[in-house]
Amino acid sequence: MNLQPLEDRIVVKPAESEETTASGLVIPDTAKEKPQQGEVLAVGPGRFGDDNDRIPMDISVGDTVVYSKYGGTEITIDGEDLLILNARDVLAIRK
Amino acid sequence: MNLQPLEDRIVVKPAESEETTASGLVIPDTAKEKPQQGEVLAVGPGRFGDDNDRIPMDISVGDTVVYSKYGGTEITIDGEDLLILNARDVLAIRK
Amino acid sequence: MNLQPLEDRIVVKPAESEETTASGLVIPDTAKEKPQQGEVLAVGPGRFGDDNDRIPMDISVGDTVVYSKYGGTEITIDGEDLLILNARDVLAIRK
Amino acid sequence: MNLQPLEDRIVVKPAESEETTASGLVIPDTAKEKPQQGEVLAVGPGRFGDDNDRIPMDISVGDTVVYSKYGGTEITIDGEDLLILNARDVLAIRK
Amino acid sequence: MNLQPLEDRIVVKPAESEETTASGLVIPDTAKEKPQQGEVLAVGPGRFGDDNDRIPMDISVGDTVVYSKYGGTEITIDGEDLLILNARDVLAIRK
Amino acid sequence: MNLQPLEDRIVVKPAESEETTASGLVIPDTAKEKPQQGEVLAVGPGRFGDDNDRIPMDISVGDTVVYSKYGGTEITIDGEDLLILNARDVLAIRK
Amino acid sequence: MNLQPLEDRIVVKPAESEETTASGLVIPDTAKEKPQQGEVLAVGPGRFGDDNDRIPMDISVGDTVVYSKYGGTEITIDGEDLLILNARDVLAIRK
Known part of the structure; x- marks a missing residue:
């Protein structure tokens, strides 16, 4: 992916959400929760402070x-579904 | 738990709310008040000032x-229900 | 009470409102005005300026x-009804 | 009156509004305009700048x-109806 | 007039609006446009910057x-209809 | 025109909008788009920064x-229809 | 094109959106998604910081x-459909 985010934005590849529940039921697409985790693919240079x-x-x-559930802008680049997020929409980093 | 909050956010484990009243009545789940107290599990590095x-x-x-009743974002990590709060949603510390 | 408010918040014990009117009528609980005065129990360290x-x-x-009538967050600690107020919701000090 | 306003607030005693019109009609209480002038009884120390x-x-x-018609908080102290105003709700000083 | 505006406010005497149209029709009071021009009677000392x-x-x-059509607070002092305007509601000065 | 705009405002004479379409139809007044271009007649001294x-x-x-379509305040001075715009409503300069 | 954007605005020529789908269907004009990518034709000098x-x-x-889907102002200059965008509406640069 060749996408350079500006200011304090980042490009995230959302994690796949589970397609079956623990008991083996297939969840139809519309019932799935939007993913709240993802991998960071690109990071902007930071915004200018005062x-x-x-x-x-x-x-x-x-x-x-x-990241918060409703943040960011969805974009499809070369068939890949990505999310451009503002750094302030990121709540925490998993370690 | 391996979750590092960013800026001035904290990760809190909400305290269990009482399941029976003083007179011994069991409170059904929907009637319980959301907890307003919890233990801090992780603290961010602080946000950048001016x-x-x-x-x-x-x-x-x-x-x-x-913390204020409606603040924060609920998140389930490894089966644990946690809350990511902004430091400014914390009203006071119990001592 | 062992509650340490953060930033520019204070903990206030609201003054009891009168339970009878001048003519001796008992006022039922729902008709009483919310108190607008109280005693300060704890004071935060102050918020960070620019x-x-x-x-x-x-x-x-x-x-x-x-303090202004609708400000603050009510909280019950050890059976005591307290109010956590932002310093800017305090209008004046009685002397 | 022993009320010390905080920051940039002031305590004002609103001027009495006229109870009869020029032609001698008595104005019932609800038809009277809220006073827009008053005497300053106490002045806060000023708010903190940047x-x-x-x-x-x-x-x-x-x-x-x-002062602007809808500004301020009405308060009754020792039977006296006072107004706690923010300095920025004061439009002008009469001389 | 003895009215000293505070901060960046000014006192303006609105210009009389025309009472007849070019063709001689008398305009009833409610149909007249509110004046947008006026003479400055008093000027505040300026507001405090950062x-x-x-x-x-x-x-x-x-x-x-x-000045902008809906700006300012109308006030009647000694029978004179005046307008207290914020300096930022003034668009331009006629020369 | 003798109008001195304040702060970062400018006075613009909107360009005439076309009264006939390419095919020669006369456009009635209400169907014409509001002009988005104009000539600058006067420029304010600039607003005060921090x-x-x-x-x-x-x-x-x-x-x-x-300039943006809905910005500014329309004013008629000496029979001339002008627009007082804030500099930040100006998108670009034609060269 | 001779259009100089002010402050932190840019002039963008939106990329043509695809007129047929992968399976060869012609998409009627109203069903096409508004383009979210474009080429930068002119860049402003930057806005003034604090x-x-x-x-x-x-x-x-x-x-x-x-750029974000609903940002910017559409303008037609010499028959060319352009977009004047604020730099902060640009999410990323393709490389």
């Missing part, structure tokens, strides 16, 4: 991030 | 915090 | 404060 | 101020 | 100002 | 500006 | 940008 220096990013490429 | 330094956090891991 | 220093608090433990 | 210094107050005790 | 200095006013007593 | 210096204006008298 | 210096632009003429 003193016109960039604020460093707390997120790195390869991190697994937990 | 001068691009991080503002120190007043909350530490292990604190019992009182 | 230069990352704490702004000093104008309120001290023991003050009787007048 | 550099953590207090911004000086342009209003002094004894001033007659003109 | 560095706690007053920002100088671009408007002087005697200026004819054009 | 350090109490005026921010220089990027627009000069005589420029043809493209 | 210290009255211009914040440098992360976008250059010739870049292919991905």
Whole structure:
């Protein structure tokens, strides 16, 4: 993927949501919860703070991030469903 | 739990709410009040202030915090129900 | 009470509202006005200003404060009904 | 009156509104316009500006101020109807 | 008129609106457009900027100002209908 | 025209919109799109920034500006229909 | 095209959206998704930050940008459909 996010945005590949429940039922597509976790593919350079220096990013490429459910913009690049998120929509990093 | 909150967020394990009233009645699940207290499991590094330094956090891991009822994002990690809260949604620390 | 408010919040014990009117009528609980005065039990360390220093608090433990009617969060700690108020919801101090 | 307003608030005693019109009609209580002028009884120390210094107050005790009609919080202290106003709700001083 | 506006407010005497149209029709009072021009009677000292200095006013007593139609607070002082405007509601000065 | 805009406002004379379409149809007045281009007649001195210096204006008298469709305040001065625009409502300059 | 955007705005030529689907169906005009990618034709000088210096632009003429679906103002200049976007509506640059 060749997408460079600007300011404090990141590009995330959402994790696949489970297609069957524990008891083996297949969940139809519309009933699945939107994923809230994903892998970071690209990180912007940071936004400019009040003193016109960039604020460093707390997120790195390869991190697994937990993000708020309704944040970000969905985009399809070369057939891949990606999410462009603002860093402030990322709640935590899984370790 | 291996979850690192970003900026001024914290991860809280909500306290169990009482399942019986003083007179011994069992409260059904939907009538229980949402807990407003919990234990802090992880603390973010603090958000960047106007001068691009991080503002120190007043909350530490292990604190019992009182937080506003409707704040935060609920998340289930490894079967555990947790809450990611913004530090400004924490009203006070119990001592 | 062992509750430490954060930033510029304070813990207030609302003053008892009168249970009988001047003419001796008992006022039922729902008709009573919410109290607008109370005693300060605990004071936060102050919030961080733009230069990352704490702004000093104008309120001290023991003050009787007048606060806006709908401000604050009610909380019951050890059977005591308290109010966690933001310092900016305090209008004046009685002397 | 012993009420010390905080930050940039002031305590005002609203001027009596006229109870009869020019032609001698008595105006019933609900038809009277809320007063828009009053005498300043107490002045707060000023709020903290961005550099953590207090911004000086342009209003002094004894001033007659003109204030916006719906501003402020009404309070009754020792049987006296007073108004706690924010300095920015004061439009002008009569001289 | 003895009215001293505070901060960046000004006192304006609205210009009379025309009572007859070009063709001589008398316009009833409710159909007249609210005036958008007026003469400046008093000017405040300016509001405090972020560095706690007053920002100088671009408007002087005697200026004819054009102001936005719905801005300001109407006030009647000694039988005179005046308008207290915020300087930022003034669009331009006629010369 | 003798109108001096304040702060970062400008006075614009909107360009005439076409009264006939390419095929020669006359467009009735209500169907015409509001003009989005115009000539700058006067430019304000710039608004005060956070350090109490005026921010220089990027627009000069005589420029043809493209502005957002619903911005500005319409005003008729000496029979001329003008528009007082905020500089931030100007999208681009035609060259 | 001779259009100079102001502050942190850019002029973008939206990419043509596909007129037939993979299976060869012609998509009627109203069913087509609005393009979300385009080529940058002109870049503003940057907006003024808090210290009255211009914040440098992360976008250059010739870049292919991905922008949020509902951002920007459509404008037709010399028969060409263009989009004036705010730099903060640009999510990422394709490389």
